Amino acid sequence: MSKYKRYERYKDSGIEWIGEIPEHWEITKLKYICSESAVYGLNESAENYVEEGVRFIRTTDIDNKGNLDNSMGGVFLPEEKVKGYILKTGDLLVSRSGSLGTSLYFDEDKYGKCSYAGYLVKFRANSKNCPKFLFYFSKSNIFYIQIQLALVSSTISNFNGNKYANMILPLPSYYEQKAISNFLDQKTAEIDSLIADKEKLIELLQEKRQAIITEAVTKGLNPNVRMKDSGIEWIGEIPEHWNLRRIRYLANIRNVKASDSDIDKTYVGLENIESKTGKLLTNGDDEQQFVGETANIFKKGDVLFGKLRPYLAKCIIADFDGRCTSELLVLKTTSYILPKYLHFFMLSPKFIDVVNSSTYGAKMPRASWDFIGNLEIPLPSIKEQEDIVEYLTEFISRIDDLISDINTQIQKLKEYRQSLISEAVTGKIDVRDYVVSN
Structure with a gap:
C-alpha cells in the first residue's frame, strides 16, 4: 500500500484489532448510522415459489464479491407475499446463517424488484451516511474479525442480526465515505477485471489440454x-x-x-x-x-x-x-x-x-x-502408446505448472483486493484526492 499516502494525523481507536484511525474519524456501531437496522427477511418455503414474480434473494444467491448470482436464474414469490420486504437501492443484506458475513449491496437498476429471505438481515444507511461505505465495511477484515469474536460466545445456529447491529466501525464524514466508496468501486473493478482475464486464460489452457489429449489418442x-x-x-x-x-x-x-x-x-x-x-x-x-x-x-x-x-x-x-x-x-x-x-x-x-x-x-x-x-x-501399438503417454505426461505437466502459477497470481490479487478494502475503510490510506477516471 506504499503507493497511497496516509492521513497527516492519527489517534488510537482504543480497539486493538482496529489500531490507529485518522484523528478526525469517530468510532461507532453499525446500528447508530442506519435508519433500519438488522431487519429480518421473509421466511417462505420452496413450495411457494412461482415461475414469475418478485425475485426472492437467498444467501446462496450471493457470490463472494457481493453480487447477485444470476447463473441459476433465481427463485420468485408472488408480489402479494412480499409486501413490506421489498428492497431499495443502497440496502445492505448480510447472511446470519451458513456462510456468515456474506453480503450484498442492493441496486434496483441492476437487479430489478427483489425481496429477501429470513436468513438474511437488512441494514439501510441513514441520510448522513453513504450506503456503499457500509457495504465495503462488510467486506473488510475488521468485519470478519468481529464475526469470529462473536462466535467465541455464540454458534452459527444462533448468530443473529443484533450481533451485526452492534459491530464497531471507524467512521469518517459523508464526503470521505463517498470518496472511499468511489475509490474502491474503481480499484476493485480493475482488480476483478484482471482476475477475470487470468481465469479466462486458465479456461483456454484447460481447453488446450483437452484438445491435445484428444488429438494424440485419436490421431497420434x-x-x-x-x-x-x-x-x-x-x-x-x-x-x-x-x-x-x-x-x-x-x-x-x-x-x-x-x-x-x-x-x-x-x-x-x-x-x-x-x-x-x-x-x-x-x-x-x-x-x-x-x-x-x-x-x-x-x-x-x-x-x-x-x-x-x-x-x-x-x-x-x-x-x-x-x-x-x-x-x-x-x-x-x-x-x-x-x-x-x-x-x-x-x-x-x-x-x-x-x-x-x-x-x-x-x-x-x-x-x-x-x-x-x-x-x-x-x-496403436504398445510402443506408440508409450510414446503418446510420455508426450502427454510432459505436455500436461507444463500446462499444469502454468495453471498453478496463474492461480497463485489470482490468489495474490484477491488478497490485495481484500487488503485494499480494509486499509481504505479503516483510514490507513488517504484516498480523498484520488481522481476516479471515467
Missing part, C-alpha cells in the same frame, strides 16, 4: 502419417496402421466388494476426483468412509472412471491399493493397452461426449459398463 503424434476412415462417426479418421478394439477386450471390470477388513484402505469418492484433469484430491489423512455402504476394491494401476454424471470427466489411475464408491468403474487393463493410455483416452472430450450421450436417469444420469465396454476405440 506424427502429423504426416497416412490416415483412414475409422468408420466411427465420433472418432473420425485414425492413422492407417492403427486398429479398432472394443474396450471390453482391453480392460476387465474388477468387481470386488470391500468388507469390514478393508476399513483401513483409503477411500476414494467422486468428490475426491478433479473434473477433466485426472487428479486425485485426497490422501491417507482424509476422513474415511465406513464400509457399511457399498464400496469396491481397486488395485494400484487400475483405471477408475466415474459412471455417474460422466460429463464431469472424473477418471484417475490408482497409485495405491484402496476402496472406492460403487459409482466408479474399476478397470484392470489387459496386455493390449497401457493403463495410462486408457486413462488419457477416457479423459478425452470425444469419449466423454459419447459416453454422456448414453446415460440413463434424468436426476442422476449414469453410464453403463455394457455401453462403455462395447465401444470401439482406436488402438
